[in-house]
Amino acid sequence: MKFYRKLFFPFVPVYYSVTWLRNKLYDLGIKKSVSFDFPVICVGNLSVGGTGKTPMIEYLIELLKEDYSIATLSRGYKRKTKGFQLADLTATSETIGDEPFQFFSKFKDKIQVAVDSDRVNGINRLKSLKKSPEVILLDDAFQHRKIKAGLNILLTTYNALFIDDYVLPAGNLRESRNGYKRANIIVITKCPKNLDETEKNTIIKRINPLDYQKVFFSNIEYSSFVKSNVNEKSLVELNEFTLVTGIANAQPLVDFLKSKHLKFEHLNFQDHYDFSESDIDELCKKDLILTTEKDFMRLQSFPSLKDKLFYLPITVSISESDKFNALVKKFVTSKM
Structure with missing residues (x-):
């Protein structure tokens, strides 16, 4: 302690x-x-x-x-909306939160994703849908x-x-x-x-x-490939990069990357960090950025990072x- x-x-x-x-x-x-x-x-x-x-x-x-048929229901931490929200093609991390947007991005054709701080109301709203989970x-x-x-x-x-x-x-x-x-x-x-x-x-x-x-x-389990919205490449192909994390504990990821003898600098932010314009300006100066899938949900919304931003998928x-x-x-x- x-x-x-x-x-x-x-x-x-x-x-x-x-x-x-x-x-x-x-x-x-x-x-x-x-x-x-x-x-x-x-x-x-x-x-x-x-x-x-x-x-x-x-x-x-x-x-x-x-x-x-599956639905996820989350609080939608740090989203900029209120009440019950059912994810659709207009959803972003700002409207439903980082983790729900990650679920929706990966499984949108297979599941329903909803957020509501009142979980009882959220469940009742989901079950009232024409296509209820x-x-x-x-x-x-x-x-x-x-x-x-x-x-x-x-x-x-x-x-x-x-x-x-x-x-x-x-x-x-x-x-x-x-x-x-x-x-x-x-x-x-x-x-x-x-x-x-x-x-x-x-x-x-x-x-x-x-x-x-x-x-x-x-x-x-960490993937052997990193992904962007349009591309993927082998992790071992990465030369020098900047690791950007805004999660509760980035140490396991850092340890994994070091075990692969990769060269990187680590910019560590607090969990669910809201990146400012000045933060993005600094990140734009980097040649290659690797981040977590959760952080990718927010950072991908900045067009200036599009060609240099990748995430490392994980599974349990x-x-x-x-x-x-x-x-x-x-x-x-x-x-x-």
């Missing part, structure tokens, strides 16, 4: 008490949660920052899209207790397990560690590829999953994926 975070420990009981009381009111039924008679899957976390929710949503889309994937809604999802998938990163963290503002947890009890599936994300069974078992014992919970491990690999896939599909079929 960073030293300055320790200064905030006196405020931890206040934050803890507020979030504990809120959850208790929902647990006791004093505050009402809405459940649905069709498959609603929530992907979320206990902490702020990147745990890999976007690639997990995309994994679920790939898993289910051939057999069911059979399965709804909730992106980052684990703390949205107004909805009781049928299947909760909780993500926690290998290097920052929720069991080792504290609530805000001293730590990164949005609520008490005990919130993990609402999960049906817990996925340890961003694991090293060589994680052995002994360490996996140690982590599982420390988490101490309940009888109804299953724990899985996943890692990020889940150990014992057959068991994970079977659990998800069993839930979906049970609700159909």
